[in-house]
Structure formats: structure tokens, C-alpha cells
Amino acid sequence: MADPKGFMTTPRQDWPRRPVEERVGDWDEVYVPGALLPIISKQADRCMDCGVPFCHEACPLGNLIPEWNDLVSREDWRAAADRLHATNNFPEFTGRLCPAPCEAGCVLAINQPAVTIKNVECAIGDWAWEEGFAPPRPPDRLSGRTVAVIGSGPTGLAAAQQLTRAGHTVAVYEKDDRIGGLMRYGIPAFKMEKHHLERRIEQMRAEGTKFRTSTAVGRDIGAAELRSRYDAVVISTGATAWRELSVPGRELSGIEQAMEYLPLANRVCEGDLESSPMSAAGKHVVIVGGGDTGADCLGTAVREGAASVTQLDIYAQPGVERDEDAEPWPTYPKIYRLSAAHEEARDLETAPAADADARLFAASTLRFAGDADGHVRSLHLVEVDAQRRQLPDTGRTLPADLVLLALGFSGPDRTDGLIEQFGLEMEPRGTITRDAGFATNVPGVFAAGDAARGQSLIVWAIAEGRAVAAAVDHHLTGSSRLPAPISPYDRPMTV
Helix, strand or coil: CCCCCHHHHCCCCCCCECCHHHHCCCCCCCECCCCCHHHHHHHHCCCCCCCCCHHHHHCCCCCCHHHHHHHHHCCCHHHHHHHHHCCCCCHHHHHHHCCCHHHHCCHHHHCCCCCCHHHHHHHHHHHHHHCCCCCCCCCCCCCCCEEEEECCCHHHHHHHHHHHHCCCEEEEECCCCCCCCHHHHCCCCCCCCCHHHHHHHHHHHHHCCEEECCCCECCCECHHHHHHHCCEEEECCCCCCECCCCCCCCCCECEEEHHHHHHHHHHHHHCCCCCCCCCCCCCEEEEECCCHHHHHHHHHHHHHCCCEEEEEECCCCCCCCCCCCCCCCCCCCCCCCCCHHHHHHHHHCCCCCCCECCEEECEEEEEEEECCCCEEEEEEEEEECCCCCECCCCCEEEECCEEEECCCECCCCCCCCHHHHHCCCECCCCCECCCCCCECCCCCEEECCHHHHCCCCHHHHHHHHHHHHHHHHHHHHCCCCCCCCCCCCCCCCCC
């Protein structure tokens, strides 16, 4: 512990964001380049050496947070990178994309602002790349066993890297033309620039992992053929079956799913398209859904030049402080958070009728109305109480030329035939059934990530990838030294 009084003498300071007017004019990451390193050692000093670090319990990866906080405070970056990579394959991803349940579990957060754990993690990850602390780690020898990983999101990539390093020959199958899953085409570049993803993929290639893009298992290659080629199969396709909104007027054109809209904007950034065919430019946009996907749509629509953007959240506006009775420390609380996209919408006043930034809270969609050509032109909503009962005399109408549905996901997509061809058993909620060892009902076939767990966070996805790798390694060899940070039945801390 470098400074035993750091948490008392140093206030929390987050990585500063670029001015709103500047960052909405491009797709670069929202943070000020180079502004993190000058402040991060003092921020790491705020770690309390608390003795019982609940940040460990809050993070499914089991990150050694107090240890690498101490090392960063001493500016021992190499040792910090070693500690971090011991539990997390992709800290530069989680340092940008994770909502940081570890900070909610920080002991300091009981009565003060938490340690900036997420920022420290990101700084270590970036520094490791800049200084060459993240070289490829190919295995010393090959096992002679082969594994197919279906899906290249964080779960699939983590599983593939762990299994490759254990000496197995691994091929990752991805239905899209580029590797990365939702990190590639779902997450906007202003949240994570894609060069972070590219260098990890190149690292994995150097280690021996093979990648097969534009190959949908169940359509381009059958399940039986895949099982005959490989000694084990890991299904990590994610939960991409989006939820629908069944209200009058849903059939109108201009009402799109968020995951139909976001990939097109990402393809523009990749240079595949000159402009998105669903661009929000000049349109009145309404986003139905108050989660992170909705916020991604918000930031994207603002950058595309929307005339207005409003986001509907069916839940009441939360307070700025934790409700100690309903969500006591160290659980992750539902509080009012201002993401970069919401900050942009607030400052640019994209939704004059909103309750806060661009959001209308406790708002439920009743119906859509369109013009003579069958295109949506307005959205009718009503306020609801905590039980989602409509409140009288609260109806209102919003102009809407483009409506984006961001209502979450129910499980893996079943349109490509993968589930049926493998003969997988499914849970009633739409996810893949598996046992305590991540194994499905089909011998040699394992399931991990959102496809089996349900929609979750990137840290849970990576933890699932690491854990299923250990299970597959044990299946192939009879034992495993690979870490298994979670079981299939572990869940986040709740009351």
C-alpha cells in the first residue's frame, strides 16, 4: 500500500471526456487521449488495502484489484500487467465497456466515491500494449486435440485463447465477415475503437488460433460435419434473439431493431458503406428501451445528425444515491448515471420534452401512427407506475420518423438451424441447457456466454469463456490447470 491515507487525501478523478461539440463530430473514443496516465497512479493510491476486498466478489473474473492498484500506485506497470492478465484476457475491452460492478463493491464506496478501478484497468491494458507487455503466448507443445468455437464475441475469444494456450488446436467460426461479435458491429466506435480488437485478434493468430469468418454453423457448415471434424465444440453465439414490441402500428416502415441499426453505422466506420441506409440524419428519432443498447443508439443518432432523439425508459427515474434498503452495498445499484451519449444529448438538447438528458422515464409505448405511405410518423405513449399500470391523463405524442427498439435479448438466434441440428435442449426462457460442467445434452458439445447464461455483462462473458475452456480442457485430457472463475450457476450479487 503506497499511500495509507490516499483515500482520505485524494479525491476521485475520472478519465476526462473530450468536449461534446468536438466528439459528436467524429467516431473516435469519447475520452481525452493521453489524459489518463497523468492521474492514474494517484487514483490507484486511493485503494484502501481494506483487508476484505469486496471488489473481488463483485467481479466474476476474480481480478486481483488491490494488488494491481498497489503496483500502479508504485508505477510498476509490468508487474501490474502480469497480475491483470492472470485473470482477464482482454482488460482493454473491459476497461472501456464494463459498467464496473467492482466499483459498486469497493469498500470505499460505502461512504465515499469508489476507487476508479475501471480506469486503472484500462490504463494497465493500454500500457501493456504500448510497452510490449502483451506478447503472443503460443503453447510449448500441441495436445493433438481439436476444438471448434462457434461465435467470436468476448466469450468465444476468451475460450479460444485459453484453449490455444493449453496446446489444443482451435478454430473460431464467425457468421459475420469480421471477428468480434457485438464488440465489432454492436458496440459503437466512440465507446471502443476497433484497433483494440484487431491487435488482440492478431495476438491470437500468432498464438495459433484459426479464424473462419463468413461461416454460419447450421447454414454454411452443418453441425454433424463440425462434430466429426473436432474433438469438442463450444457454442458461444451470444443472445441475439431480440425482443419485440407488439403494439398497434408495429408493421409501419421506419420501426427498426437496434441491432439492425447499429451494425450499419459500424460498417460505415469500417469503410464498407458510404452512409447507412438507416441513417438518422434529419429525422426525429425515438429509442424504446432504457439500457446500454439504447444509449449506443442515442450516441450514434446524434453523430448521424438526427433532428431530435428521445429515449424511453419504462422504469421511473432513479435517484443519484444508492437506496440502502432496496440495494445495499456491495450490490450493483440502480442509480441515475450519465453516460457519454446522455451527456451529449443533454448538452445538445436533442429531446426538449425529456425528463433528463434525452430520457423520458416511466414511459410506455401505446401505439405508432404513420402516413399514407405506411411510414411511421409518431409514437403515442403514456406514463406508468412501478407496476407498469397506466396513469390517467398522462398520454402524449412524440414525432417519430425513425423508431429503434432496444428491448434486450431473450437467447440465441435460432434462424440458422444451429440449435436444431445439434439437437440441443433449451431452457424455457430460450437459453441453451447445460450442466455444472458447461456441457450440453450432446456429448462433446459445450455452451457458454449469453447463449446459455442469458444477456449479461462483458466481464461475465469473459469469465464464462475462461471457465468453459477449463471444462473443455478437462474433457479432452482428464485434468486441467486452466482457471475456472465461475460456475454456470453463479450470478451477480443481489439482495
